[in-house]
Amino acid sequence: MFREFSNRQGEESQSGDVITLVPDIQDGAQKKILNAMSMDVDESDRLELKSRMHNRLLDALNLTVLDKIEEDSLRSEIGKLLTSFLREEGRAMRSETLKTLVEELMHEVLGLGPLEPLLADPTVSDILVNGHNQVYVERGGMLEKVETRFRDERHLLRIIDKIVSRVGRRIDESQPWVDARLEDGSRVNALIRPCSVDGPALSIRKFAKIPLTMDLLIGRGALNQSAASLLKGLVDAKMNILISGGTGSGKTTMLNALSSYISSRERIVTIEDAAELQLQQEHVVRMETRPANPNGAGAVHQRDLVRNALRMRPDRIVVGEVRGSEAFDMLQAMNTGHDGSMTTVHANSARDALSRIEQMVQMGGLDLPHSAIRATIASAIHFVVQLTRMSDGSRRVISISEITGMEGGVVTMQDIFIYKRRGKDENGRVLGEFTPTGIRPKASEALAAAGIDMSMIQFTRGPK
Numbered sequence: 001m002f003r004e005f006s007n008r009q010g011e012e013s014q015s016g017d018v019i020t021l022v023p024d025i026q027d028g029a030q031k032k033i034l035n036a037m038s039m040d041v042d043e044s045d046r047l048e049l050k051s052r053m054h055n056r057l058l059d060a061l062n063l064t065v066l067d068k069i070e071e072d073s074l075r076s077e078i079g080k081l082l083t084s085f086l087r088e089e090g091r092a093m094r095s096e097t098l099k100t101l102v103e104e105l106m107h108e109v110l111g112l113g114p115l116e117p118l119l120a121d122p123t124v125s126d127i128l129v130n131g132h133n134q135v136y137v138e139r140g141g142m143l144e145k146v147e148t149r150f151r152d153e154r155h156l157l158r159i160i161d162k163i164v165s166r167v168g169r170r171i172d173e174s175q176p177w178v179d180a181r182l183e184d185g186s187r188v189n190a191l192i193r194p195c196s197v198d199g200p201a202l203s204i205r206k207f208a209k210i211p212l213t214m215d216l217l218i219g220r221g222a223l224n225q226s227a228a229s230l231l232k233g234l235v236d237a238k239m240n241i242l243i244s245g246g247t248g249s250g251k252t253t254m255l256n257a258l259s260s261y262i263s264s265r266e267r268i269v270t271i272e273d274a275a276e277l278q279l280q281q282e283h284v285v286r287m288e289t290r291p292a293n294p295n296g297a298g299a300v301h302q303r304d305l306v307r308n309a310l311r312m313r314p315d316r317i318v319v320g321e322v323r324g325s326e327a328f329d330m331l332q333a334m335n336t337g338h339d340g341s342m343t344t345v346h347a348n349s350a351r352d353a354l355s356r357i358e359q360m361v362q363m364g365g366l367d368l369p370h371s372a373i374r375a376t377i378a379s380a381i382h383f384v385v386q387l388t389r390m391s392d393g394s395r396r397v398i399s400i401s402e403i404t405g406m407e408g409g410v411v412t413m414q415d416i417f418i419y420k421r422r423g424k425d426e427n428g429r430v431l432g433e434f435t436p437t438g439i440r441p442k443a444s445e446a447l448a449a450a451g452i453d454m455s456m457i458q459f460t461r462g463p464k
């Protein structure tokens with residue numbers, strides 16, 4: 001084994017006894033020896049030791065063959081090398097500590113170092129690194145600080161570089177931010193000096209291995225069954241839907257859940273900056289934008305892809321999030337026979353969502369009068385689903401509103417469903433309920449005509 005992946009083959013004979021001393025983790029006798037050594041590594045010493053051991057390991061291991069080695073063999077090899085290094089330095093370590101160090105070094109060599117345990121933890125949904133010695137995670141909707149640390153700024157930069165170079169991008173002073181994706185689909189943004197003032201910042205939105213379906217969302221109190229039936233009806237009847245919400249309010253999750261209602265007979269084209277949607281249908285064409293190359297050329301924007309999508313005979317177009325001039329093309333698509341299209345927008349209320357779209361269209365430089373833009377919006381978008389991340393970390397649909405037309409140059413809309421907050425319980429959890437406003441949507445007839453079972457949806461107040 002040693003011969004296979006060590007660079008230090010010349011030293012191998014010298015280290016013959018080292019191999020016998022190795023605390024091979026399975027070897028009980030060796031474990032006993034190490035347990036007997038009471039001297040252990042002080043926690044404050046650990047990072048420094050790990051760093052030194054890591055550097056020595058990198059020198060000793062033949063990195064070119066690392067990919068081909070079984071994980072268990074590598075683990076045992078790292079254990080061996082580590083014991084020999086420790087012996088050379090005259091240090092001893094408890095086998096438990098050594099085992100932890102071996103795992104950490106495995107993560108350093110094969111993965112993303114200190115981030116690995118957080119990436120493997122299914123309860124963590126976001127990982128936020130603010131410089132090398134401050135890491136927060138989001139669990140159950142709430143942010144909490146964790147003990148994870150990087151050795152120093154260089155260590156964090158090395159991990160960032162590993163993430164970025166794996167997807168063929170780069171980050172440096174001239175391009176100090178980058179969007180990337182981990183192998184498992186998690187979304188990553190990295191920002192380094194000079195734009196990140198206190199050292200590299202890394203934000204990871206972990207890919208939901210088990211996507212939240214509408215039933216799971218109902219189970220988590222994001223909406224109730226009746227609201228979900230209304231949403232299903234809207235998708236079945238090919239209404240154009242805008243999902244609106246603040247950052248991390250669950251827009252992408254809701255878009256994904258809603259898309260699952262699209263019939264598998266339809267051809268769906270999705271357009272995203274970083275493919276996060278996980279549509280289960282078979283007939284899906286997924287598109288992703290591309291940043292410019294280091295020479296500033298080759299960028300592909302959402303607008304280009306929306307335009308291209310129109311030439312691909314889509315039944316429905318799903319855009320991950322509209323942020324710029326593609327808003328106009330999206331509205332055009334919605335208005336020209338691609339009914340049942342959906343997108344999300346970053347806004348704090350349904351009304352605000354419409355103004356954001358209006359601003360985006362203006363940004364496109366088309367020089368259209370306000371009234372023309374608003375009329376396009378009013379006829380293109382049929383419903384707005386507003387989401388909020390509440391103070392207790394929960395995400396909820398707080399309104400489902402119908403766009404009803406234009407009056408005096410203003411887009412008119414009415415709420416069909418709202419979430420009424422009643423207060424908080426003793427644990428700070430938000431209390432409230434979903435209630436129909438009592439207004440029957442103008443689109444009811446269209447829904448009924450599309451064969452939607454309206455009896456499943458409660459429009460009147462009070463118990464059904």
Ligand SMILES: Nc1ncnc2c1ncn2[C@@H]1O[C@H](COP(=O)(O)OP(=O)(O)OP(=O)(O)O)[C@@H](O)[C@H]1O
Nearest residue numbers: 125208220222246247248249250251252253254395
């Ligand atoms: N109803 C919910 N209950 C619990 N967790 C949820 C709910 N909706 C979304 N989440 C989780 O919240 C996180 C953010 O969700 P999502 O990515 O959908 O938000 P977003 O609004 O699209 O965020 P961004 O603005 O960053 O694009 C994810 O980890 C997701 O799994």
Ligand SMILES: [Mg+2]
Nearest residue numbers: 251252253321
């Ligand atoms: Mg999103």
